Amino acid sequence: MRSLAQRPCGRVSTARRGRVAITVRAQASSANGSKWPLDVVVVGAGIGGLVTASALLEAGARVRVYEARSLEQALDGPGGILVQANGEKVMRLLDSPWPTPSSSSSSFSASSLSDAVYAVGGPVMSGGFRSDRGDYLYYAAVDSTGLKDLRSNGLGISRRSLQNILHAALPAGTVTFGAPLKAFTAPPAGQAGAVKVEFEDGTVESCDILIGSDGVRSKVRAQVLREAAGEAAPEKLRYSGTVCWRGRVPMSRVGKGAEWLSQQVNGDTWAEYWGAGLRFGFFQVGSEVARDASAPGGLRQEGEPQIAWYAFANRPEDWSPEPGADEVARMAGMFKDFAAPVPQVIAALDPASVSYGRIYDQLPRPAPWAAGRVTLLGDAAHAMMPTLGQGGCMAIEDGLELANELMAAAGGLEGPQADAVAAAGLEAALRRYEASRAPRTGRVADQSYQVAELAMADKPVSVWLRNTIYRLTPKWAGDKQFEYLYTDYVPAWKEGVRQGRQFGAGAAAAPAQQKVGAA
Numbered sequence: 001m002r003s004l005a006q007r008p009c010g011r012v013s014t015a016r017r018g019r020v021a022i023t024v025r026a027q028a029s030s031a032n033g034s035k036w037p038l039d040v041v042v043v044g045a046g047i048g049g050l051v052t053a054s055a056l057l058e059a060g061a062r063v064r065v066y067e068a069r070s071l072e073q074a075l076d077g078p079g080g081i082l083v084q085a086n087g088e089k090v091m092r093l094l095d096s097p098w099p100t101p102s103s104s105s106s107s108f109s110a111s112s113l114s115d116a117v118y119a120v121g122g123p124v125m126s127g128g129f130r131s132d133r134g135d136y137l138y139y140a141a142v143d144s145t146g147l148k149d150l151r152s153n154g155l156g157i158s159r160r161s162l163q164n165i166l167h168a169a170l171p172a173g174t175v176t177f178g179a180p181l182k183a184f185t186a187p188p189a190g191q192a193g194a195v196k197v198e199f200e201d202g203t204v205e206s207c208d209i210l211i212g213s214d215g216v217r218s219k220v221r222a223q224v225l226r227e228a229a230g231e232a233a234p235e236k237l238r239y240s241g242t243v244c245w246r247g248r249v250p251m252s253r254v255g256k257g258a259e260w261l262s263q264q265v266n267g268d269t270w271a272e273y274w275g276a277g278l279r280f281g282f283f284q285v286g287s288e289v290a291r292d293a294s295a296p297g298g299l300r301q302e303g304e305p306q307i308a309w310y311a312f313a314n315r316p317e318d319w320s321p322e323p324g325a326d327e328v329a330r331m332a333g334m335f336k337d338f339a340a341p342v343p344q345v346i347a348a349l350d351p352a353s354v355s356y357g358r359i360y361d362q363l364p365r366p367a368p369w370a371a372g373r374v375t376l377l378g379d380a381a382h383a384m385m386p387t388l389g390q391g392g393c394m395a396i397e398d399g400l401e402l403a404n405e406l407m408a409a410a411g412g413l414e415g416p417q418a419d420a421v422a423a424a425g426l427e428a429a430l431r432r433y434e435a436s437r438a439p440r441t442g443r444v445a446d447q448s449y450q451v452a453e454l455a456m457a458d459k460p461v462s463v464w465l466r467n468t469i470y471r472l473t474p475k476w477a478g479d480k481q482f483e484y485l486y487t488d489y490v491p492a493w494k495e496g497v498r499q500g501r502q503f504g505a506g507a508a509a510a511p512a513q514q515k516v517g518a519a
């Protein structure tokens, strides 16, 4: 693995017709050598790991991200994701110091993270939970978030596009792919020294801080729990009782095409249908970006507007499809009595594009989530049911808040590898981050679980009761139960992160120009 000293620094901004070009921040330079730039290892290059790397770089830290999967696998993903108003606000903060778009002649241009995701994705405007007959059980419009600005309302984007954009926003070489973490060794609480991170290939890296953003089956979390319990700790995953199929399909292929599809859902940009132990949903995700080493920014926009779709069914944990089963035919059978356009979406699917898996979450854990100079983030800390479309948004919020706490603690200290005071200060910052995040992520996880229970009700009487209660609930009361998601969280950089670059004088060094392409 390359050492940090060899890693390039850079800033680039370009815009071309039909091409995605986004500005890339510099890695903190260690040109000075004698100063201490906080040195962070992030394990896992999912949404959480990539956004956290962006936030930490913005704050002036050195960041290395290690991802178990190959670049091709990690920068892909099934279906799409809603980056809702709360996650979108963080993205805008992360790119606010970047230049604004300058191209007026191009049909597509982006010079920042949130511009890129908006240029590619589809805005979330209106939608709702519906019965399997198609009538609304709960309807949400732009103002249901309590935010009036359409752009603030969030967007739907393909996972592949989001992963590619988040990755392209980092300096080349920040992420090492094909590097599964094996274990770590951290100094005892309050003591100086390096955190050692060992990978499956035997490589060992040192850092000041280790962030486990390695998903629902986190190895970092497993080791933290094991060490806290002093014995082999069981994985605290909870099987939801549901299996999920998902993917993407061009809108033009569904039924009689995009206009027909839009008419079927009253012009909504998302729709979710609840039956008895069955649920089907979809939302607009716009077109795609793919990696292209010859394109400015290393990304190219391609294809026509798509929808991301998902289907849930109640199944026992030991359920698995027979080998070679046609999952499209299976879903067509399961959802044949659902209102249009559900059967038509399923009929349009390419079986090769369908992914499926069992859904697990964790019982929300109070803080602290970890110990010493190690912490957890995203699904590693708080895997939740996908019902509210908030797991990724929580990981995005985590990233900014973690960078904020570390930045605030790091200013003016010597490096923790040599200095116990600095080590204790950073540990306290990690525990503050965990304490600030646990109540909110726990509330969202609890609500996601409760809504999932309702959505997946399968007894006729409970389905009738659910639908009746939803239909009778006034819209304002429905909005109220979700409003906290968008209004309770006000992300902000803490004092000094922009100008101060408090992790070390080296971080303030003028960045060199560097064009970033595909890794």
Ligand SMILES: Cc1cc2nc3c(=O)[nH]c(=O)nc-3n(C[C@H](O)[C@H](O)[C@H](O)COP(=O)(O)OP(=O)(O)OC[C@H]3O[C@@H](n4cnc5c(N)ncnc54)[C@H](O)[C@@H]3O)c2cc1C
Residues within 6 Å of the ligand: 043, 044, 045, 046, 047, 048, 049, 066, 067, 068, 069, 074, 080, 081, 082, 083, 084, 179, 180, 181, 182, 213, 214, 215, 216, 217, 218, 219, 244, 246, 310, 359, 377, 378, 379, 380, 384, 386, 388, 389, 390, 391, 392, 393, 394, 395
């Ligand atoms: C069906 C479904 C729909 C969803 N819809 C939404 C939505 O609309 N909006 C939303 O906000 N959220 C949604 N979510 C939740 C969201 O996908 C997750 O919360 C989010 O992906 C978590 O991001 P993460 O970075 O924490 O973890 P992950 O995305 O799981 O990333 C973890 C990364 O760590 C890597 N890794 C694992 N082990 C190791 C190791 N030992 N060493 C190195 N790397 C490792 C993995 O390969 C992976 O790349 C949905 C989830 C599901 C299942």
